[in-house]
Amino acid sequence: MATNNDLNRKLRMALVGGGQGSFIGRVHCTAAVLDNRAALVAGALSSNPERAKASAPDYDIPADRAYGSYQELIEAELNLPADERIDFISIATPNFTHFEIAKAAVEAGFNVICDKPMTFDLAQAEELATTVDQSNVVFAVSHNYTGYPLVRQAREMILNGELGEIQAVRSNYIQGWLRTRLETDEQKQAAWRTDPAKSGAAGCFGDIATHAYNLGRYMTGLLPAEISCHLKTFEEGRQLDDYGTAIVRFDNGGLGTVTASQISHGRENDLSIEIDGTLGAIQWRQEEPNQLVVRANGQPRKIYTRDPNAPFMNEAGAGACRLPAGHPEAFFEAFANVYRSAFDAMIDRAMDREYERRDTVFPNVHDGVEGMYFIQQCVASSAENGAWLPLKHERARR
Numbered sequence: 495m496a497t498n499n500d501l502n503r504k505l506r507m508a509l510v511g512g513g514q515g516s517f518i519g520r521v522h523c524t525a526a527v528l529d530n531r532a533a534l535v536a537g538a539l540s541s542n543p544e545r546a547k548a549s550a551p552d553y554d555i556p557a558d559r560a561y562g563s564y565q566e567l568i569e570a571e572l573n574l575p576a577d578e579r580i581d582f583i584s585i586a587t588p589n590f591t592h593f594e595i596a597k598a599a600v601e602a603g604f605n606v607i608c609d610k611p612m613t614f615d616l617a618q619a620e621e622l623a624t625t626v627d628q629s630n631v632v633f634a635v636s637h638n639y640t641g642y643p644l645v646r647q648a649r650e651m652i653l654n655g656e657l658g659e660i661q662a663v664r665s666n667y668i669q670g671w672l673r674t675r676l677e678t679d680e681q682k683q684a685a686w687r688t689d690p691a692k693s694g695a696a697g698c699f700g701d702i703a704t705h706a707y708n709l710g711r712y713m714t715g716l717l718p719a720e721i722s723c724h725l726k727t728f729e730e731g732r733q734l735d736d737y738g739t740a741i742v743r744f745d746n747g748g749l750g751t752v753t754a755s756q757i758s759h760g761r762e763n764d765l766s767i768e769i770d771g772t773l774g775a776i777q778w779r780q781e782e783p784n785q786l787v788v789r790a791n792g793q794p795r796k797i798y799t800r801d802p803n804a805p806f807m808n809e810a811g812a813g814a815c816r817l818p819a820g821h822p823e824a825f826f827e828a829f830a831n832v833y834r835s836a837f838d839a840m841i842d843r844a845m846d847r848e849y850e851r852r853d854t855v856f857p858n859v860h861d862g863v864e865g866m867y868f869i870q871q872c873v874a875s876s877a878e879n880g881a882w883l884p885l886k887h888e889r890a891r892r
Contacts, residue, residue: 500845505532505837508571508580508604510564510595511587513540513549515682518609519586522636523553525829526584526607531837535559536580538567541591564595568602581840582632585609588686589694593618596633600625605632605840607833611704611869612862614694619866623889626859627851632843634836635865637708637857639765641831643800643823644786646855647811648769648776649713654808657771660714663742663750665706668764672698672736672756675729690733695873697734699725702765703754703872704865707742708857709767710750711864717745717892718885723872728757740872742885784822810855832856852891860889 507526512519519539526532536559540546543562550560561567564583571579582605585595593613599606600622612635613619626633639645652660676684686692687701694700711718723740727733736757742750755761765780777787786798801819802812814831817823835856842849852860867887875883 508536528830635862638829641828643814650810658773662770667702721885723875725876
């Protein structure tokens, strides 16, 4: 596995978005530098040039590399000597801006880590994936829940056949923060997520159901075949869905369900998944991420705890841990695991070594396309009263 010793330096990061009032920008920055393998050296932190430059001191970005736009950032960094310019750009902006920023970064030869959903619509996602395929850049999508140690532990168990044939997947992401119309009070996070011009065709399903769907795909490797979906807007006057449920038929004959809500009282970030196989079943919750429940008929229920030194941990699970057992690891560390896996590929690229482009540990551009196809087909199915529609995209990861 590649390490930063191969480069004898840290990877140089630029952040687009993440200015004052942002949540996810700070998360990206924290995750990127957590393992001391990268340093934030440049940024275009807002679409407003004055706000972008005013936000730079919050990240210790020097004034001469605090840019007023992503275009200015890319142009200026390309003009720097190779041993000074950035290695990658992290995109932490609203959905409708991802495509133009990511495409420009890829065409300039910079590696990219992009927030999800990857683009505004499927057409943009497919075009971006083609651009990435024609380049040699590393492109990661921040489906950060794939970075939890016990998610990777479960994925390895499933792919190794320990649960037998997978027959059912139940994945839910339940929140309650949009129970009232916060968007009418100009709450920044609510405003763009409920605006179809900025969020895209889906609200709740584009924002969080994509995480639930991606988690099932990542953990099981099952290929989807068809989907039937019902979306609902319960808050009168809201333009996009705030609740929905979908049924997925998989290629192997299995069934999956995805339910997402942003109007369930008292629920915070309750992402959970249950997977049933012919030999056993597992259950995992993001709000209790350091425990994985494993069940088999006629046997005591097993609770796997996140313990990198335990014999029951496989290489994938143990390798995603940073702390000894009993010291909780959670959101930032999982996010950082996506970065860490992408860094390995970036270093291989910098050292002119071959690196995996499709079957990566981190979510990649093909997963981003799948996410956009999922959103498109859910919206289309719901508009046809739950009609069954195709769900297997040609770029689907096997």
